[in-house]
Amino acid sequence: MEQQEHHSTEQDLRQFRLNKLERIRARGDDPYKYAFTRTCMIGEARAAFEEAEAKASDGQSAGIPASLGGRIVAFRGHGKSAFADLRDETGKIQVFLGLNQIGEAAYAALDDLDIGDFIGVHGMVKRTKRGEITIFAERYEILCKSLRALPEKWHGLTDVETRYRQRYLDMAANPEVLDIFKKRIQLIAAMREWLADHAFYEVETPMLHPIPGGATARPFITHHNTFDCDLYLRIAPELYLKKLIVGGFDKVFEINRCFRNEGVDTKHNPEFTTMEMYEAYQDYMGLMGETEDMLCSVMETVLGAATFTYQGMEISLARPWRRITLHEAIRQYAGIDLESTHDRDEAAKRAKSAGVEITPAMGYGKIVDEVMSAKVIPHLIQPTFLYDYPIELSPLAKKKRGNPALTERFQPFIACLEVGNAFSELNDPIDQRERFMEQVKLREAGDDEAQYLDEDFVTALEVGMPPTAGLGIGLDRLAMLVTDSASIREVIFFPQLRLV
RNA sequence: GGGCGGGUAGCUCAGGUGGUAGAGCAUCGGACUUUUAAUCCGGUGGCCGCGGGUUCGAGUCCCGCCCCGCCUACCA
Numbered sequence: 001m002e003q004q005e006h007h008s009t010e011q012d013l014r015q016f017r018l019n020k021l022e023r024i025r026a027r028g029d030d031p032y033k034y035a036f037t038r039t040c041m042i043g044e045a046r047a048a049f050e051e052a053e054a055k056a057s058d059g060q061s062a063g064i065p066a067s068l069g070g071r072i073v074a075f076r077g078h079g080k081s082a083f084a085d086l087r088d089e090t091g092k093i094q095v096f097l098g099l100n101q102i103g104e105a106a107y108a109a110l111d112d113l114d115i116g117d118f119i120g121v122h123g124m125v126k127r128t129k130r131g132e133i134t135i136f137a138e139r140y141e142i143l144c145k146s147l148r149a150l151p152e153k154w155h156g157l158t159d160v161e162t163r164y165r166q167r168y169l170d171m172a173a174n175p176e177v178l179d180i181f182k183k184r185i186q187l188i189a190a191m192r193e194w195l196a197d198h199a200f201y202e203v204e205t206p207m208l209h210p211i212p213g214g215a216t217a218r219p220f221i222t223h224h225n226t227f228d229c230d231l232y233l234r235i236a237p238e239l240y241l242k243k244l245i246v247g248g249f250d251k252v253f254e255i256n257r258c259f260r261n262e263g264v265d266t267k268h269n270p271e272f273t274t275m276e277m278y279e280a281y282q283d284y285m286g287l288m289g290e291t292e293d294m295l296c297s298v299m300e301t302v303l304g305a306a307t308f309t310y311q312g313m314e315i316s317l318a319r320p321w322r323r324i325t326l327h328e329a330i331r332q333y334a335g336i337d338l339e340s341t342h343d344r345d346e347a348a349k350r351a352k353s354a355g356v357e358i359t360p361a362m363g364y365g366k367i368v369d370e371v372m373s374a375k376v377i378p379h380l381i382q383p384t385f386l387y388d389y390p391i392e393l394s395p396l397a398k399k400k401r402g403n404p405a406l407t408e409r410f411q412p413f414i415a416c417l418e419v420g421n422a423f424s425e426l427n428d429p430i431d432q433r434e435r436f437m438e439q440v441k442l443r444e445a446g447d448d449e450a451q452y453l454d455e456d457f458v459t460a461l462e463v464g465m466p467p468t469a470g471l472g473i474g475l476d477r478l479a480m481l482v483t484d485s486a487s488i489r490e491v492i493f494f495p496q497l498r499l500v
Numbered sequence: 501g502g503g504c505g506g507g508u509a510g511c512u513c514a515g516g517u518g519g520u521a522g523a524g525c526a527u528c529g530g531a532c533u534u535u536u537a538a539u540c541c542g543g544u545g546g547c548c549g550c551g552g553g554u555u556c557g558a559g560u561c562c563c564g565c566c567c568c569g570c571c572u573a574c575c576a
Contacts, residue, residue, distance in 0.1 A: 009545040010510050013527055074536075079535035098533065115526080128534055152511040152525050152538050159511085161568045165519055235575095262575045263501095272576065352544095358572095418576065449575070474576045475502085487569095500567060 010149070017147045023332045027109070031145035036120040039067045039093060043090030046133050049125045063126035068093065068135055069143060071172070076151055077470050080109060082364040084428025086135075087175065094134040095121050097222035097373065102137055115153075115423065116172075129171030164495050181449050183302050183481040184491050188255060190298040191275055191475075198290075198458040200277055205229060205240035207257070212240030213457065214396070216449045217260040220270075221336060233259035241278050242425060245468050246460045254275035256416065256476070266487040267417070270496045273475040284408040284424040287469035288385055293420060295383075295478075302482045305385045310415040310481055313381050321383040321412075326372060329386055334375035338368050342405060363442075380413035387411075394452055395435040419478055422471035429461035 015477035018204065024031045045066045052064055064360035066434045070086035070093075082098040085092055099107045101123075112121065123137040151173040163170040163177075171177050173409050194204065210229070212219035214236030222231050237254050237431035244252050255275045264270060279287065296317050300306055306317045323331075327339035334354040338347050347367045356374045358367055368390050376386070387410035388400055397407035408424035436458070489495035 008509075012545065013510065016528070049505060066540065076535050076538050077532085078538080079532040081535085083535050083538085087534075094536065096534075100533085105514090128536090130534065132534090132536065134534090134536095149510045149526060153527065155512040157511070159507090159568085162511095164568090215576085222540075258576085263573085265572095266570085268575070356573085392549080421576080470514065477576070498567070 009493070013149050014147050017114060017145065017316055020114070021145050021147070022350050024109075024112050024145065027110075027436060029329050031142055034142065035141045035292065036141070036143050037067060038120070039065070040068045041090040042070055042086065042088045044137070045125050046091060046093060049133055052423040053127070058096065063124035063136070065123070066125050066135060067120060067122045069118065071119045072115050072119060072148075073111060073150070075113070076116055077110075082108075083134075084113075084119075086119070089178070090173075093125075094132050095123075096128070096134050096136045097137075097140065102139060106139065112145075114146060116148065116150045117142060118144040118146075159496070160489075164489055164497055167493055180483045180485065180490060181493065183483050184475075187298055187302045187479055187482055188273075188275075188475060190292065191473075192255065194294050194297050195253050195275075195277065197332075198251070198281075200250060200253045203241070203244060203249070203252045204256065204269050205237045205254060206246070207259075209234045211452045213258075213454045214240075214257075216395075216451055218262055218449060220259050220261045228362060230369075235260050236274070236472070237276050238472070239454055241276055242456070242465060242468065243460045243469070245278050245280050246465045247423075248465055250280040250466075251278070265490075267477070269476065269488050269492055272488070272492075275475055276423070276470065276474045278468055280468045282469040283467065284387070284410055284422060284469050286389070287422055288323065288410055288473055291410075291420065291471055291481040292319060292383075292385075294471075295412065295419070296416075299478070301484055308482065308484070310484055313415050315327075315382065317383060317413055321385060323385045323410075324389075325388040326368070326376075326386045327388065329376045330368070330371055335370050335420065336371070338371065363392060365390050368483045369393055377413060377416055377418070380416055383412065383464055385410045385412055385413045386398075392438075394423060395439050396426055396432075398426045398428075399431070401454055414481055417477050417481065418474070419481070420471060420473040422469065424471050425465070425468040427461060427465040427468060429458050432461055433458050470480075 021031050026107055050066055067135065068086060068088070070088040072084050073087045073092065074085035076083040080194055082097045084095040084097065086095050090099055097107070097110060105441050119140050120143050121135055121137045121140045123135045125133065125135050128134050151169060152380050155174040195202070204411055208222070208231040210231060212232040212235050215238065217235045219232040219235050222233060223229070224231050237256070241254060253275060256273065257271050257318070261270065261273050262268065291468055296306070296319060297369060327337070331337050332440050336350040336354045338350060341347055341366055344364045344367070347364050348362070351358050351367050354375060356371050358370065362370065374435070388406045389397070389409040391399060391407050392407060393408040394409045397409040400406040400408050410422050411418055412420045424436065436451065436453040439451040440453055443452070476488050476491055479485070480488060483491060485491050
């Protein structure tokens with residue numbers, strides 16, 4: 001028995017386009033060209049025409065010649081003439097295709113074009129009677145035949161699953177998505193520029209770590225065949241960057257991916273991008289000022305303003321940003337004091353009195369962290385530096401001078417989003433070893449996010465690291481802020497989704 | 501992991517109390533030389549997420565599973 005043929009518009013549509021493809025080839029044309037010389041981009045052609053128009057004394061312009069390439073995103077046929085909308089990375093322009101202008105053969109060949117195809121057009125850029133800037137084609141050529149339908153012209157593509165799984169469709173159907181990613185690119189470029197201006201060297205350190213260090217997080221595990229050993233995708237570049245300071249670099253930074261084998265939600269993707277910078281002879285207070293300077297600089301570059309709206313919140317980057325110690329913020333927003341006690345049970349009692357859920361497994365540091373998350377962070381709408389964190393939360397930070405219960409650490413918050421983490425780097429190898437041993441105890445007690453002892457890092461500190469301040473910035477979150485994106489998936493080209 | 505919502509044509513979405521599966525856009529055929537969500541006429545197109553069950557009959561009701569989103573818990 002023959003299998004019943006499964007009909008669908010998708011298959012029919014593809015077959016129609018394959019037929020057109022064959023017709024193009026049959027008349028000796030190549031539906032997949034090798035190159036096309038454009039005189040300019042579409043956005044530039046529009047701008048150039050408007051400039052020429054403004055200069056023309058009578059308000060009329062003869063038009064300017066151009067060769068433009070792009071994807072056909074709309075087509076309106078009128079019998080013996082037709083209009084197409086052509087789009088490239090910089091914008092969209094209308095194309096007028098008249099039978100008398102391009103000739104009978106070329107006009108007939110329009111039948112083999114579809115929305116989604118790429119074409120190149122030679123002609124004059126002018127305005128139509130209706131005022132639309134249009135390139136009046138003298139000739140055109142097909143550059144790439146599309147075999148699949150683009151999503152609908154009016155509603156675009158809204159199904160978020162398809163948008164993320166097939167981002168190319170999302171971008172092709174929803175040009176504003178390109179703008180979001182352009183902003184992300186601009187943001188990172190601006191940050192590189194700020195760092196270069198401040199004499200930081202950009203470096204690259206390993207992604208494959210024998211010991212996952214520099215943060216508290218569960219790692220991805222992989223295997224090296226030749227060495228027959230397990231390796232971990234890095235959870236942070238921190239320890240390697242500090243080894244570079246030990247070696248003799250004074251100012252370094254790295255912008256690249258980190259990987260954490262943890263939950264996925266609107267603020268977390270398993271792989272994410274950070275900027276980490278280290279500056280010798282600097283401490284956390286000095287770095288706080290630099291952080292403010294850098295974040296204002298790069299965000300204002302992208303935003304073109306010192307204020308912006310994030311998810312309905314009006315945010316002002318006006319300096320100076322608010323600075324408040326973590327313990328003071330807890331007193332202010334939770335109405336309890338966790339600084340005057342270090343007893344775990346007393347701290348738990350006070351946290352519960354403030355309405356924070358506490359489990360028996362939580363130690364003092366974790367309790368402070370919980371209260372901060374539940375009671376403090378939701379109030380940090382305007383840019384704020386929280387600083388002076390309990391030593392239990394910060395195994396790589398120097399003790400605060402004059403108060404060994406605290407560390408010299410700060411975190412910038414904007415619109416209730418934690419965008420970074422910084423401290424005076426712990427450079428006392430004896431202290432660092434003790435802190436690692438504390439982490440090892442936590443790990444042995446069942447905390448699988450506790451940090452590992454990294455002997456080579458301690459050895460490096462014994463060789464000697466000058467006083468150093470370090471900062472990490474979550475670039476995806478910064479991109480969310482400047483693009484007003486509610487989900488981290490909107491600012492990552494290909495966010496992680498379950499395999500299907 | 502838990503709670504809520506969702507999955508119907510290529511896309512965007514409708515489908516009261518179970519009774520032959522719908523629209524717009526796209527697509528195909530026809531008309532049209534200044535349209536721009538072009539217009540007009542005609543047509544094609546469906547494993548209704550997957551698998552069970554109840555029923556004479558299930559897109560609809562019940563159970564299980566898969567995927568997505570939001571909220572929630574933990575890491576940035």
